[in-house]
């Protein structure tokens with residue numbers, strides 16, 4: 083060892099502890115639930131300004147809708163080190179301004195859960211919180227706030243908990259005893275990207291290649307259990323692994339399931355269900371039904387959320403990677419984030435033999451029918467995307483229908499132009515290498531980047547059918563893979579008279595890959 087190394091070592095320890103002193107330190111006692119509310123205590127990072135704004139998010143990644151989590155926070159009180167109260171002024175539903183902020187030491191507030199609130203709200207259940215004696219869903223945007231300009235510092239979260247409660251999450255606590263867990267998050271994005279479900283554990287795990295997979299289930303009437311779901315997801319994840327070239331893009335991943343008893347009224351619209359993706363986990367809010375009835379749905383949705391690791395959690399624009407929690411600034415490329423994810427979720431199932439080719443075509447036919455029946459087929463998809471949280475909120479659902487069809491046609495078109503050698507998954511793989519987790523693309527440059535990796539015809543396709551307003555001629559693009567589109571009933575069928583070239587493309591598109 084030489085001296086410089088020792089000096090460097092001391093310096094880095096010094097700067098690390100300085101960094102921690104500037105971090106957030108939250109604590110919550112899960113033993114103390116009053117009227118579905120918890121008390122939250124924050125020891126704040128030091129402040130340099132006279133005033134500081136404490137915020138809960140207005141919008142979070144992946145939902146493309148306004149959430150206003152601040153509506154569930156009350157009694158925000160700020161203190162200095164001596165315990166003296168500082169003036170607090172609520173600015174709007176999500177923000178509180180604290181004066182004399184240089185003295186600020188502690189903020190205390192109450193948080194109410196969203197699952198069964200009486201308040202009107204627009205929050206999706208898969209992004210909501212639950213605070214009950216037997217189950218607590220920590221969706222951190224609904225519980226923890228942040229101070230102005232202080233999102234890139236660490237967060238330490240301490241939960242005191244009943245001794246029979248287990249924390250299900252892709253993140254392991256840095257310390258854990260029977261009565262307390264401590265988690266550390268790198269920054270605000272990391273905190274909001276890491277849901278934790280507390281309760282009496284029904285968990286199961288499996289190792290798929292390089293990835294430790296956790297499944298955690300809350301099913302109040304025990305209609306479905308974690309072991310069953312792990313069984314279903316193992317085939318899917320093995321398929322995903324070969325689809326992605328042999329390696330899964332995470333070393334640890336958690337599927338968190340909350341099954342809602344349909345007899346128990348909650349604050350969401352009846353029938354509302356869904357899931358939300360995170361970098362190394364996904365959270366599911368689904369109706370509690372007999373297991374076999376749920377199986378196809380559980381597998382399709384898990385596949386969708388898992389493939390979000392690629393888009394947008396790896397490949398995304400600035401709007402996604404430097405996310406603004408205070409106001410919605412959306413990207414133009416929901417066709418990529420949601421559409422291509424939805425397409426891949428089903429494509430992997432035909433490629434790995436979980437679905438037949440006919441089942442896959444039936445799923446795509448259904449998407450054509452839904453898209454044409456329920457949405458505007460001549461609306462620019464980039465405009466839909468940009469204004470999905472406002473002007474075009476009612477068109478948002480088309481990202482799962484036409485968005486997936488855009489990716490399907492691109493896949494076939496790429497295979498056609500490359501004579502079966504380069505499909506959509508090759509393109510996303512190469513975009514992933516080009517940008518990676520740490521970099522973003524600029525919204526206006528994506529089509530040029532795709533052209534560089536593929537063909538001028540692909541950019542023309544994107545300009546005409548994604549940015550432009552022309553409906554996609556499905557008969558032409560599916561025809562390239564020997565599939566006939568019938569407009570009368572909007573269905574897709576294999577064409578017995580397809581050319582040898584089309585059959586070759588069809589084989590490249592739908593042929594099973596060995597596991």
Ligand SMILES: [Zn+2]
Pocket residue numbers: 359386387390419420423
């Ligand atoms: Zn999605």
